[in-house]
Amino acid sequence: MNILQALFFPPEQPGGVSSMIPYIQDRFIKLGWQMELFSLPKRVRSKGQEEVQFETFDHTVYSGNTMVDKYIQTYKDYVWWTKMRIKKPYDIIHAHHPIAALVMKQLFPDTPLVVTIHSSYERELILNGKIKEGGPEHLFLMSLYGELEAKADHLLTVSESFRSYIAPHINHPEKIKVIPNGFDEKRFKPISHENAVTQLITVCRLVPAKGLDVLLHACAELKRRGHPFVLHIIGDGPIREELEALAVELDLYDDIIFYGYMLHPEEFMPFFDVFVLPSRAEAFGSVFAEAALCWLALVGTNVGGIAEQIEDGINGLLVPPENPEALAEALEKVVTDPAYRYHLARAGSEKAKKVYSLSRVISQLKKVYVHMKPE
Missing domain, CATH: 3.40.50.2000 (Glycogen Phosphorylase B;)
Structure with a gap:
């Protein structure tokens, strides 16, 4: 089985998902699976020109909003870069960001798509004072959850609390599977030490x-x-x-x-x-x-x-x-x-x-992938 892991940030970036996926890839390759990583380089900016259409809502009502316009342009750039770089089919695409997920389904509609929703970008923006709760940026970002549900073949998230957070914005939250992040014990391990001051x-x-x-x-x-x-x-x-x-x-x-x-x-x-x-x-x-x-x-x-x-x-x-x-x-x-x-x-x-072992994540993902594999 050949699987594409579609990220937004390059895998060398810090953070849970970006730093975890390469280790997942390594484990699957050792098991004899084929798995590749894909992401949008930071240097790709304002390249995409194709119009964007969503199935469940009209994003053009937010046109002129700086943050939404930037988000849509990034979507266009992801389309441009994907068309440039991906030239072969995959059995399954596993996306880890809304833009990556929706672009992949647009360009490869017949390929089964699993999406892990890792975090609430809109919540972070509100807490960081970048947008207002109930404002146009917030409404746009919340609408993406329904779009992801409509386009993905399988939705995953990382905690029960986050599934509850998403629930009011989709039709079938009970179908979301929770797979917490996993970590390689060889990478994170204790070292004996004594500190005079805590x-x-x-x-x-x-x-x-x-x-x-x-x-x-x-x-x-x-x-x-x-x-x-x-x-x-x-x-x-x-x-x-x-x-x-x-x-x-x-x-x-x-x-x-x-x-x-x-x-x-x-x-x-x-x-x-x-x-x-x-x-x-x-x-x-x-x-x-x-x-x-x-x-x-x-x-x-x-x-x-x-x-x-x-x-x-x-x-x-x-x-x-x-x-x-x-x-x-x-x-x-x-x-x-x-x-x-x-x-x-x-x-x-x-x-x-x-x-939270990486082995547990691998086992759970294997079950998801095998279940989704086309006949």
Whole structure:
């Protein structure tokens, strides 16, 4: 069976799906399957000219909106690039982004299409202050879920909470299969170490949706209580300068290290003690599973896929979003009690190995592909 994995971002980009798919490809190839990756290079801009039509809604009512126009142009570019590069048929196409999915079905209507919806782009834009809830951009992006349902032969998503989020916008949410992301234990593994001062780490894009302002206020409270720590922030983004200024304002300059973008943070992560990320929304939160496999104690917010990964007090700690005081209390527990921290980390690792292993993903995807294979 020859399968095309259609991405939007190139696979070398950071992030759960982009970094995971090449490892899925490698596993399938070792099993004797044929599998290729396809994505739109960043250099391809404003090349496509073909008109875009959707089956379930008229996108032209949003014409003139800057964000929607850019989205439609990217769709056209994906069509142009796909026509340029793909010259052979595939048995199945597995798309991991709405644009990739809809373009592939447009150009290869007879090829079975499975689509994994990994995240809510519109929710992130709202939380990051880029668009308004109920505005034209939001309505356009929400309409794409119905279009995906109409065009895809099979829909997948990464968490039960995200399936619930999508449910009001499609006709048959019960048909969506949940396959959580999976991670290679050889890539994410613990390393024995001892730190004199508890080392906290977070890995994410520096955008409002990740709640790092809440984290800094919680760390300031932790410091006021007299608990030493170092917070390592790996990632870059538009609010980096704002966060650095907040760190100075909160007297955290000597307690925080901003690293910027790092291609392979998993090589760095095992040397720390606690992973913390107080996201305001998260469809899955791949980095929590990655950190768990590295034997870090987990502290996250009770939202989306994070709450499905963490059982509070058992394999990590959950706090409400937008609550620095609750986050400080959770951090105090893991900073001041190494034995408790170890207990959480061990339980987190055991669950991650059992539930979020790459082998489990391969097994589940094989069943989907075999079921979809044309006779």
